[in-house]
Amino acid sequence: MKIPEEELLAPGHRGCAGCGATIGIRLALKALGRNTVAISATGCLEVITTPFPETAWEIPWIHVAFENAGAVASGVERAMKAKGMDDVNIVAFGGDGGTADIGFQSLSGAMERGHNLTYICYDNEAYMNTGIQRSGSTPYGASTTTSPTGKKSFGEDKPKKNMPLIMAAHGIPYVATASISYPEDFMRKVKKASEVDGPCYIHLNQPCTTGWGYEASKTIELGRLAVETGSWMLYEVVDGEFKLTYKPQVRKPVKEYLSVQKRFKHLQDKELDTIQKYVDQQCKAVGI
Amino acid sequence: MIKKVITSNQAVAEAVKLAKPDVIPVYPITPQTTISEYLAQYVADGDIDSEYIRVESEHSALSASVGASGAGVRVFTATSSQGLMLMHEIIFAAAGMRLPIVMANANRAISAPINIWNDQQDSIAQRDSGWIQLYVENAQEALDTTLQAYKIAENEDILLPTMVCLDGFYLTHTVEPAEIPDQDKVDNFLPKYHGKYSFLDPKQPASVGTLADTEHYMEIRYQIEEAMEKAINVIKEVDSQFKNDFGRGYGLIDAYKCEDADIVLIAMGSICTTLRYTIDQYREKGEKIGLLKIKSYRPFPVEEIKEALKNVKKVGVLDKNISFGIGGALYTDIKAKTDIEAYNFIVGLGGRDINPKEVDEIIEKTKNPVKDISWIGLKEA
Numbered sequence: 001m002k003i004p005e006e007e008l009l010a011p012g013h014r015g016c017a018g019c020g021a022t023i024g025i026r027l028a029l030k031a032l033g034r035n036t037v038a039i040s041a042t043g044c045l046e047v048i049t050t051p052f053p054e055t056a057w058e059i060p061w062i063h064v065a066f067e068n069a070g071a072v073a074s075g076v077e078r079a080m081k082a083k084g085m086d087d088v089n090i091v092a093f094g095g096d097g098g099t100a101d102i103g104f105q106s107l108s109g110a111m112e113r114g115h116n117l118t119y120i121c122y123d124n125e126a127y128m129n130t131g132i133q134r135s136g137s138t139p140y141g142a143s144t145t146t147s148p149t150g151k152k153s154f155g156e157d158k159p160k161k162n163m164p165l166i167m168a169a170h171g172i173p174y175v176a177t178a179s180i181s182y183p184e185d186f187m188r189k190v191k192k193a194s195e196v197d198g199p200c201y202i203h204l205n206q207p208c209t210t211g212w213g214y215e216a217s218k219t220i221e222l223g224r225l226a227v228e229t230g231s232w233m234l235y236e237v238v239d240g241e242f243k244l245t246y247k248p249q250v251r252k253p254v255k256e257y258l259s260v261q262k263r264f265k266h267l268q269d270k271e272l273d274t275i276q277k278y279v280d281q282q283c284k285a286v287g288i
Numbered sequence: 289m290i291k292k293v294i295t296s297n298q299a300v301a302e303a304v305k306l307a308k309p310d311v312i313p314v315y316p317i318t319p320q321t322t323i324s325e326y327l328a329q330y331v332a333d334g335d336i337d338s339e340y341i342r343v344e345s346e347h348s349a350l351s352a353s354v355g356a357s358g359a360g361v362r363v364f365t366a367t368s369s370q371g372l373m374l375m376h377e378i379i380f381a382a383a384g385m386r387l388p389i390v391m392a393n394a395n396r397a398i399s400a401p402i403n404i405w406n407d408q409q410d411s412i413a414q415r416d417s418g419w420i421q422l423y424v425e426n427a428q429e430a431l432d433t434t435l436q437a438y439k440i441a442e443n444e445d446i447l448l449p450t451m452v453c454l455d456g457f458y459l460t461h462t463v464e465p466a467e468i469p470d471q472d473k474v475d476n477f478l479p480k481y482h483g484k485y486s487f488l489d490p491k492q493p494a495s496v497g498t499l500a501d502t503e504h505y506m507e508i509r510y511q512i513e514e515a516m517e518k519a520i521n522v523i524k525e526v527d528s529q530f531k532n533d534f535g536r537g538y539g540l541i542d543a544y545k546c547e548d549a550d551i552v553l554i555a556m557g558s559i560c561t562t563l564r565y566t567i568d569q570y571r572e573k574g575e576k577i578g579l580l581k582i583k584s585y586r587p588f589p590v591e592e593i594k595e596a597l598k599n600v601k602k603v604g605v606l607d608k609n610i611s612f613g614i615g616g617a618l619y620t621d622i623k624a625k626t627d628i629e630a631y632n633f634i635v636g637l638g639g640r641d642i643n644p645k646e647v648d649e650i651i652e653k654t655k656n657p658v659k660d661i662s663w664i665g666l667k668e669a
Contacts, residue, residue, distance in 0.1 A: 082361050105344060
């Protein structure tokens with residue numbers, strides 16, 4: 001795959017060293033090109049890329065609030081249609097909180113109404129912008145500041161909300177999962193979504209050095225471990241048909257992924273075993 | 289020009305049809321619903337070429353409006369009561385982003401207890417947002433004000449969203465004759481809108497709705513205040529041009545028989561018609577009572593109000609809202625900006641009737657006051 005050299009998300013933004021979100025956005029914009037309008041939910045991405053009077057966005061960009069990226073994108077899409085600019089790619093970016101929690105209704109409405117746009121959830125599995133609080137996308141066992149480990153707690157006690165399958169249940173033409181550590185797979189999916197006429201949803205796993213607790217240089221490695229252990233899987237649902245886009249040759253034990261992150265450091269064998277069994281079951285269901 | 293016997297909701301819809309917004313995101317709520325329905329039918333019949341978005345909430349209605357207006361096109365939405373309360377966060381964002389959205393609000397009480405009938409608590413609760421608020425008295429004014437609202441909001445010195453407030457049921461569901469202006473005359477009065485600062489064009493990329501820190505926030509907010517101050521003259525100019533083109537004008541305020549009045553009643557919206565009727569009866573008896581209708585609540589036309597009240601001794605201010613612990617919003621504004629002797633009457637909450645009999649009581653309690661703030665029409669406990 002030829003990856004364009006042109007950067008549409010400029011360097012110099014305020015992201016942490018090793019920020020997974022901005023790697024994801026850079027790749028997405030490379031796949032989409034200049035003829036694109038981006039909508040952001042409130043979150044890390046909006047805060048780090050647009051401190052007035054500066055902006056890291058080389059394409060038109062709009063942000064309104066935390067929970068309404070789906071609705072704002074709906075308005076933008078119809079306005080573009082009214083202006084006779086239907087050929088412009090409309091892409092919305094929301095974090096996992098802005099997507100799975102507070103922005104869920106607005107997103108569901110936008111998907112159900114059939115707008116021609118792509119929504120990309122950049123999932124770092126907690127509210128990182130406010131300082132690592134539990135979201136509906138936080139995985140089982142993770143310690144966050146609102147699901148902390150303690151004498152009576154091993155951290156988050158529910159598995160992650162399955163957003164991509166919820167989106168697929170909307171009957172939209174294209175749903176995919178992706179990882180920043182598999183850039184060609186991700187970019188191919190973004191490109192494909194932009195070519196589909198109708199609403200598309202991509203759920204992007206992106207490690208967060210600050211929130212997950214690992215060295216900034218290991219972001220890509222962590223993303224790979226998530227996929228190689230089956231903790232995150234890469235697939236697409238095209239017109240309702242599920243297809244894996246990557247299958248690890250040999251699935252590594254989840255412990256290899258969990259033990260290198262501060263948020264899971266406290267887990268005992270019992271919880272690790274529960275997580276391994278959960279991942280085994282999830283993987284078995286899709287043939288990994 | 290044709291004349292139709294219509295509700296104020298239809299009058300608003302007729303105005304929207306004439307204004308030809310590019311995008312209309314709406315969500316139904318009593319008593320606004322028929323505005324959404326008329327517009328849906330116009331689109332279904334091909335009478336207007338607008339993109340109609342059937343959003344899943346009022347929050348999304350205004351969010352989609354902000355998205356569309358941010359993309360540089362003309363937008364209309366409408367709501368009421370709980371819907372307006374749900375929009376509250378985005379109400380402020382729309383003003384802060386300086387987007388000339390026009391929204392009709394069918395004034396209705398807010399929960400709890402839940403109540404679908406009229407008062408003005410819903411829009412009063414949005415008064416500090418940076419939206420221009422215009423309160424109308426009848427169907428014709430609802431239609432004309434909706435057209436004016438676009439011209440005010442889209443003025444380059446203003447660029448503030450504008451709310452047309454019409455009383456639920458009293459206006460939204462009662463019919464009266466209204467003139468529907470000709471399309472060509474409206475096109476001349478209100479040409480097509482192109483966003484000059486917000487447009488989302490890949491050929492001229494710009495970021496809209498960014499973060500502003502402590503170094504920049506206050507200046508940006510101050511610009512809203514400057515625009516609101518300029519809006520006083522712009523509303524006058526737009527009204528004057530409208531009068532020239534269509535023969536009807538309303539002003540920021542309407543001072544009715546105030547010149548020689550001993551007592552003036554101050555109010556907003558449909559109740560002004562009842563007050564005019566009652567005042568005429570008092571005048572026949574030789575009592576010098578007047579009415580000051582406040583059409584533009586934000587911006588608040590302080591100089592015009594002072595001028596209208598310069599010979600007046602006392603005023604009775606009617607509020608269909610209450611700021612618990614201090615009094616009605618219009619009353620506190622009048623007290624803040626004038627030195628006149630003023631008494632406050634909380635009326636009509638949740639659709640409680642206000643008839644000439646209650647107006648008699650208000651006039652009597654302004655003549656012979658016993659307390660600053662009185663609730664009118666309260667039943668014995």
